[in-house]
Amino acid sequence: MNFSWQRIKNGIKTLYPRKDTLNIITRTALYGLIGVLGFALVLVTLVWIGFFGQLPSKSDLKEIQHPLASEVYSSDSVLLGKYYIQDRSPVEGKDIPESLKKTLVATEDVRFYRHHGIDVKSLGRVLVKSILLQNESSGGGSTLTQQLAKNLFPRKSYGFLSLPINKVREYIIAWRIENVYSKDEIIVLYLNTIPFADNTYGIKTAAERFFSVPVKSLTWDQSAVLVGMLKATHRYNPRLFPERALQRRNVVLAQVAKYDYITDLEKKALQSKPLGLRYSHTASHNIGLAPYFRAYIQRELLQWCKENKKKDGTPYNLYKDGLKIYTTIDSRMQAYAESAVQVQMKALQAKFKGQISRKHIDGIAKSVLKNSKQFQLLKNEGLSEKQIMDKLNKPVKTKIFTWEGEKEATISTFDSIKHHLQFLQAGLIAMEPHTGDVKVWVGGINHQYFKYDHVRESTKRQVGSTFKPILYAAALEKGIGPCSYISARKTVYTNMDDWSPENTSDETYEMKYSMEGGLAGSVNTVSVKLLEKTGINNAIVTARKMGINSDLPAVPSIALGTPSISVMEMVGAYSVLANGGLYVNRKYLTAIIDRKGRVLEDFDNDLKPERAISKETSQMMVHMLKSVVSEGTASSLRSRYGLTNDIAGKTGTTQSNVDGWFIAIMPKLVVGAWVGADDPRMHFRSTSLGQGSATALPIVARFVQKANEDKKLKEIMQSRFAPLPEHLLSQLDCKPSKSNLNIFEKIFKKKKKVKITKFKGAKRKGDSGK
Incomplete structure (x- = not known):
C-alpha cells in the first residue's frame, strides 16, 4: 500500500472542496491529529528500539531486586537496626491482607484488574493534558503498573521532551511487567517499592513505622491511612499532620465504600475511629538498640562488602543489598544496660550541676569552639577571631539534648557547645x-x-x-x-x-x-x-x-x-x-x-x-x-x-x-x-x-x-x-x-x-x- 502526504491532501480536498472557514479549521484539526499520531508513532518506535536508553527486557523484569536495607540482628534474633539509603524491607504476597489490596485498588487504580498495564480510558486525557499541554499535574492516567514502572526505573532528563519520552517508557515497561507477573504479584511488587513518609520504603517498613504492626495485621482504617499517604507523602504524614492524615483516611474509606468493598455502615464506623498512630523509631539509624555498636561495626561491614563480590562480579552494597548481619549482642541484656545507663546518668547529671564555675565553662567552651570545623572554615574565609566569635554568638533555632527530652531552642553555636559540653x-x-x-x-x-x-x-x-x-x-x-x-x-x-x-x-x-x-x-x-x-x-x-x-x-x-x-x-x-x-x-x-x-x-x-x-x-x-x-x-x-x-x-x-x-x-x-x-x-x-x-x-x-x-538469663547471672x-x-x-x-x-x-x-x-x- 503506497502512502503519501499528497494522497491525504487530495482526499481532504475531495471531502471539503470549499475553502470556507469551517473547512479550514476542520482540515487544520485533522492535520494536527495526524501530526500528533505521527509524532507519537515515531516517539514510541524510538523509545521501543532503545534510542533514548535501553529498556528492561522480560528477563530483566523477572530478576527485579529492590534496594533493600541491610538488617542487624542480635544473637537472640531481634532486629537491632538497619543500614540504608532508603528504609525498605520486603513482604510476601501471603502476608498482604485483602483489605489492603482493595483499599489500594479503590484509591489508586479502580480498573486495575481489567486493563493490561495501560488504562485506555485515561490515556486520551493524559495524551492531551500531559503530553501536548505539558501539564504534569493533570494526573489520573497512571495505573498501578505504570507507577511501579516509574518507581523501579526512575525518570530521566531528556530536555523539553522529558515528559513524553518518560511517559512512553512507562507505558512500554508497564505492558512488559503485565506479561511477566500476575496481578497479585504486581500488587506485591508495588507495595514493596512505593515510598511512604519519613524516608520509609515499602509497606512492611511503613506498617512497622506508623502502626508498630506486621503487614498481615493491618486493619481497614490503618490501610486507608497508609494508602492515603501515597497521594503526597509529606502532606499526609500522620506523624507531622495527624488531622490532615485523618481527613485523607476518611476520603480513602469513602472511596473503598463507593466500590462496595465495605458497606456504608462499616465506612461510618471506621471513619469515626481515631487515627490510632503507634509510631516506632526502631528502624532508624540512630534510634533503636545498640546504636553505638552498629556504628562501630559499620566500617568493618563496608570493608567486607568491598572485598566480597556477588555472582555478577560487583561488590556487595551494605545499603542496598538487604544483607542480614547476625551479632553476638543479647537484646535483653542490651536493653537492661541502656536503661541502667539512662537512669544513673540522669541522676548523676543532677548532682554534677554547679560543680563547674561559669567562668571555667566559658573558657573550656571557647577552646573547644576554636578547634571546631565551623571556626576553622570561617577562619579560612579570612575572618578575624572577633568577627568569627560575633558570627558564632548569633542565636539560631536549633534542637538540643536534655534529660527531659529533645528541645527546640534559640541559642548561638557557642551556647550550644557550652550546653552539651556539661553532660557527663x-x-x-x-x-x-x-x-x-x-x-x-x-x-x-x-x-x-x-x-x-x-x-x-x-x-x-x-x-x-x-x-x-x-x-x-x-x-x-x-x-x-x-x-x-x-x-x-x-x-x-x-x-x-x-x-x-x-x-x-x-x-x-x-x-x-x-x-x-x-x-x-x-x-x-x-x-x-x-x-x-x-x-x-x-x-x-x-x-x-x-x-x-x-x-x-x-x-x-x-x-x-x-x-x-x-x-x-x-x-x-x-x-x-x-x-x-x-x-x-x-x-x-x-x-x-x-x-x-x-x-x-x-x-x-x-x-x-x-x-x-x-x-x-x-x-x-x-x-x-x-x-x-x-x-x-x-x-x-x-x-x-x-x-x-x-x-x-x-x-x-x-x-x-x-x-x-x-x-x-x-x-x-x-x-x-x-x-x-x-x-x-x-x-x-x-x-x-x-x-x-x-x-x-x-x-x-x-x-x-x-x-x-x-x-x-538465669543460667548466666546465677552461675x-x-x-x-x-x-x-x-x-x-x-x-x-x-x-x-x-x-x-x-x-x-x-x-x-x-x-x-x-x-x-x-x-x-x-x-x-x-
Missing part, C-alpha cells in the same frame, strides 16, 4: 569470658547528639585503680606470695623528683597489707611497692598478655592506673581472670546472610585461647577481687543494691575525679563501665560524688539487678565460681592487714617518719594517681 558521658561493655562474645555495648548517653563512642579501643581514658588487678596478677606470676605483707607507709622516692604516692586515708599508713587486703582497700602505697617488687617490665608484659595494647609507660605511676586504656581492653583483660588465665579474642559478628537466605560469611572465633597467666593466678585473683565486693570499695553492690550473685570486681578513680570506673567479674559475664565528661577539664570537685563507686558502679549494679529478674582448691586457700590464709607499728611505737604512740628511698629500676617520674 558513660561507656559500658559486657563479654562472655570463655567465648569472647560481646553481649552488651553502650557507647554513650545518646547517639543522636553524642556520636563519640566511649567503649571502642580507640577511646582511651586513665583507668585508675582498675589497673591494680593486672599488677597483682603480675606479682603472683613473679612468685610473690599473696600473704607477703607490704607496708603502706608513705615513701618519698628521691630518684623520682621526690614523688610520694598518697592514700585516701591517713590510717592506712600505719598498716601493712596482704595482697588481698591491699587490693580490697585499693591502697596506693602498697600497689607502688608491689610494682617495685614485681618489676615494671614484668607488669607491662603481663598486661600485654592479658590483651592491653595501649601505651604503657615504664614508670612507677602505672601502679596507680595512670595509663590511658579503652573500656574494651580492660574488660578483655578482666575476662582473662574469669577464664582460668586464658585470653580469648573478642567477637561481635557471627554471620552475614544474603536476601535469599544464603550464608555468605560465618565468623567463627578460630583464634585459639592463649595462656596469659596461670590458672592458679587467675583463681587467686578472682578470690581476692571477691573481697573487694564483700568488704572493699565495691561493697555497696551487696549493702545498697542487694546483689547476691557470685561476683568479684574493682573500682577505679583517677586524679581530680576525672574518670570513674567499675569492672565486675562473674563466672559467665564480665561487665565494665566508665563515667566522665568528654573534656577531662570537666569533673566532680567532690571525691564522694566523683569516685568510681559512686558513678560507674551503680550502672553495673542496676544492669545486674534487671538481668537477674529475667528468667531466660557460680568453682571452689578455690585447698592448696590455694592455704596460700591465702592470712589476715588482710595488721599494724605496721613496732612495740616502741605502739607504747609511745609515735609514728615512724616517712621513708625516703629510691624506686628500684626507675629512671623517670610518673604522674600520680588514685
Whole structure:
C-alpha cells in the first residue's frame, strides 16, 4: 500500500472542496491529529528500539531486586537496626491482607484488574493534558503498573521532551511487567517499592513505622491511612499532620465504600475511629538498640562488602543489598544496660550541676569552639577571631539534648557547645569470658547528639585503680606470695623528683597489707611497692598478655592506673581472670546472610585461647577481687543494691575525679563501665560524688539487678565460681592487714617518719594517681 502526504491532501480536498472557514479549521484539526499520531508513532518506535536508553527486557523484569536495607540482628534474633539509603524491607504476597489490596485498588487504580498495564480510558486525557499541554499535574492516567514502572526505573532528563519520552517508557515497561507477573504479584511488587513518609520504603517498613504492626495485621482504617499517604507523602504524614492524615483516611474509606468493598455502615464506623498512630523509631539509624555498636561495626561491614563480590562480579552494597548481619549482642541484656545507663546518668547529671564555675565553662567552651570545623572554615574565609566569635554568638533555632527530652531552642553555636559540653558521658561493655562474645555495648548517653563512642579501643581514658588487678596478677606470676605483707607507709622516692604516692586515708599508713587486703582497700602505697617488687617490665608484659595494647609507660605511676586504656581492653583483660588465665579474642559478628537466605560469611572465633597467666593466678585473683565486693570499695553492690550473685570486681578513680570506673567479674559475664565528661577539664570537685563507686558502679549494679529478674538469663547471672582448691586457700590464709607499728611505737604512740628511698629500676617520674 503506497502512502503519501499528497494522497491525504487530495482526499481532504475531495471531502471539503470549499475553502470556507469551517473547512479550514476542520482540515487544520485533522492535520494536527495526524501530526500528533505521527509524532507519537515515531516517539514510541524510538523509545521501543532503545534510542533514548535501553529498556528492561522480560528477563530483566523477572530478576527485579529492590534496594533493600541491610538488617542487624542480635544473637537472640531481634532486629537491632538497619543500614540504608532508603528504609525498605520486603513482604510476601501471603502476608498482604485483602483489605489492603482493595483499599489500594479503590484509591489508586479502580480498573486495575481489567486493563493490561495501560488504562485506555485515561490515556486520551493524559495524551492531551500531559503530553501536548505539558501539564504534569493533570494526573489520573497512571495505573498501578505504570507507577511501579516509574518507581523501579526512575525518570530521566531528556530536555523539553522529558515528559513524553518518560511517559512512553512507562507505558512500554508497564505492558512488559503485565506479561511477566500476575496481578497479585504486581500488587506485591508495588507495595514493596512505593515510598511512604519519613524516608520509609515499602509497606512492611511503613506498617512497622506508623502502626508498630506486621503487614498481615493491618486493619481497614490503618490501610486507608497508609494508602492515603501515597497521594503526597509529606502532606499526609500522620506523624507531622495527624488531622490532615485523618481527613485523607476518611476520603480513602469513602472511596473503598463507593466500590462496595465495605458497606456504608462499616465506612461510618471506621471513619469515626481515631487515627490510632503507634509510631516506632526502631528502624532508624540512630534510634533503636545498640546504636553505638552498629556504628562501630559499620566500617568493618563496608570493608567486607568491598572485598566480597556477588555472582555478577560487583561488590556487595551494605545499603542496598538487604544483607542480614547476625551479632553476638543479647537484646535483653542490651536493653537492661541502656536503661541502667539512662537512669544513673540522669541522676548523676543532677548532682554534677554547679560543680563547674561559669567562668571555667566559658573558657573550656571557647577552646573547644576554636578547634571546631565551623571556626576553622570561617577562619579560612579570612575572618578575624572577633568577627568569627560575633558570627558564632548569633542565636539560631536549633534542637538540643536534655534529660527531659529533645528541645527546640534559640541559642548561638557557642551556647550550644557550652550546653552539651556539661553532660557527663558513660561507656559500658559486657563479654562472655570463655567465648569472647560481646553481649552488651553502650557507647554513650545518646547517639543522636553524642556520636563519640566511649567503649571502642580507640577511646582511651586513665583507668585508675582498675589497673591494680593486672599488677597483682603480675606479682603472683613473679612468685610473690599473696600473704607477703607490704607496708603502706608513705615513701618519698628521691630518684623520682621526690614523688610520694598518697592514700585516701591517713590510717592506712600505719598498716601493712596482704595482697588481698591491699587490693580490697585499693591502697596506693602498697600497689607502688608491689610494682617495685614485681618489676615494671614484668607488669607491662603481663598486661600485654592479658590483651592491653595501649601505651604503657615504664614508670612507677602505672601502679596507680595512670595509663590511658579503652573500656574494651580492660574488660578483655578482666575476662582473662574469669577464664582460668586464658585470653580469648573478642567477637561481635557471627554471620552475614544474603536476601535469599544464603550464608555468605560465618565468623567463627578460630583464634585459639592463649595462656596469659596461670590458672592458679587467675583463681587467686578472682578470690581476692571477691573481697573487694564483700568488704572493699565495691561493697555497696551487696549493702545498697542487694546483689547476691557470685561476683568479684574493682573500682577505679583517677586524679581530680576525672574518670570513674567499675569492672565486675562473674563466672559467665564480665561487665565494665566508665563515667566522665568528654573534656577531662570537666569533673566532680567532690571525691564522694566523683569516685568510681559512686558513678560507674551503680550502672553495673542496676544492669545486674534487671538481668537477674529475667528468667531466660538465669543460667548466666546465677552461675557460680568453682571452689578455690585447698592448696590455694592455704596460700591465702592470712589476715588482710595488721599494724605496721613496732612495740616502741605502739607504747609511745609515735609514728615512724616517712621513708625516703629510691624506686628500684626507675629512671623517670610518673604522674600520680588514685
